[in-house]
Amino acid sequence: MLDDLVELFLAEGFAVFTLDELARRLHCSKSTLYAVAGSKEQLVVAAVRRFFARATVAVESRAAEPAGAGDRIEAYLLAVSEQLRPAGPAFFADLAAFPPAAEVYARNTRTAARRVQELVSAGVAAGTLRPAHASFVGAAVTEVMSAIHAGRIAAATDLDDAAAYAELAALVVAGLHRS
Template sequence: MTSTGTLRGTARRAEVLDQLVAVVLADGFRHLTLDEIARRLHCSKSTLYGIAASKEQLVVAAVRRFFQRATLAVESRAAGPTDHRRQLGEYLLAVSEQLGPASAAFFADMSAFAPTREIYQRNTQLAAGRVRQLVSGGVRAGTIRPVHAAFVGAAVTQVMGAIHRGEIATATGLDDAAAYRELAALVTAGVAPPVR
C-alpha cells in the first residue's frame, strides 16, 4: 500500500472512531453488536477490525478517544483566564460541557464495564489533581483565599467520585454535566478571596 493509501486508511479509521464516540455517547454500548456498529457507521466490519480486534476493544478505544479529546478541550478552556479562580471555574465548567453529550446509558454502560470504568476513574483522578494544582497556584498568587489545596482537591475528588458512581444523580436528580456545573459554582465561591 502506498503512503497515500496508508494515510487515507488511517484517516478513515479515525473518522469511524469519532463516529463511534458519538454513537456510544448518545446510546451507550452494551446492547451494540459489531454488525449493528458497522451498520450505523456505514462501514464494513473489516474497517472496525482495523481499529480493534473485538467489540470490547473497540468500545475501549472509543471511550479513551472521548476522554482524550475532552481533556484537550478542558485544558484549552482553562488556559484562557489568568486568574486561578477563574481558571478553576472554567476548568470545572468545561468538564461539565464535555460530559454534556453523554447519556445516562453511556454512564451506566461505562460503569458496568471494568475497562471503561477504569478509564473514567483515571480521568476523574487526573481532573482532581488538576484542581489541586489550580488551587495551590491561586493561593500562591493571592487570587484564591488561603485554603488547604489538598483538602479542596480531596473534597472535589470525593464529589467527582460520587458523581461517577451515580450517587449525586440519585440524591439530586442532576445528571453528571449538571452536577459538575454545580460543583464549579460551589468550589469557585468557596475559594474566593474575601471582599475588602
C-alpha cells in the same frame, strides 16, 4: 470512524450494539471495525479513550484562557461539564457496567481532581484565592468527582454528571473567593 463511534456511544450507549449493528450504523464493514480494535470490548475501550482524550484537550484549552485562579478553576470544571453534556444516561450506565471503560473514566476523574488541586495551590500561592488548604480542597473535589463518576450524586440529586460538575464549579469557586 472512531469519532463517529464516540458520538454514537455518547448518544445511545454501547452495551446494546453488536459488531454487525455497529458496522451497519457506521456504514462500514466489520473488517474496518476489526482494523481499529480486535473485539467489540476493545472497540468500546478505544472509543471511550478517544472521548476522554478529546475532552481533556478541550478542558485544558478552556482552563488556560482566564487569567485569575478562581476563573481558571471555574473554566476548568465548567469545561468538564460541557464535555460530559453530550453523554446520555445509557452511556454512563454502560460505563459503570463495563469495568475496562469504567476504569478509563475513573482514571480521567483522578487526573481532573489533581488538576483542580494544582489550580487551587497556584491561586492560594499567588494570593488570588483565600488562604485554603489546597490538599483538602483537592481531596474534597476528588471525593465529589468520584461520587459523580460512581452515580451517587445523580442518585441523591437527580443531577446528571454535566450538571453536577457545573454545581461543583460554583461551589468551589464561591468557597475560595477572596473576600
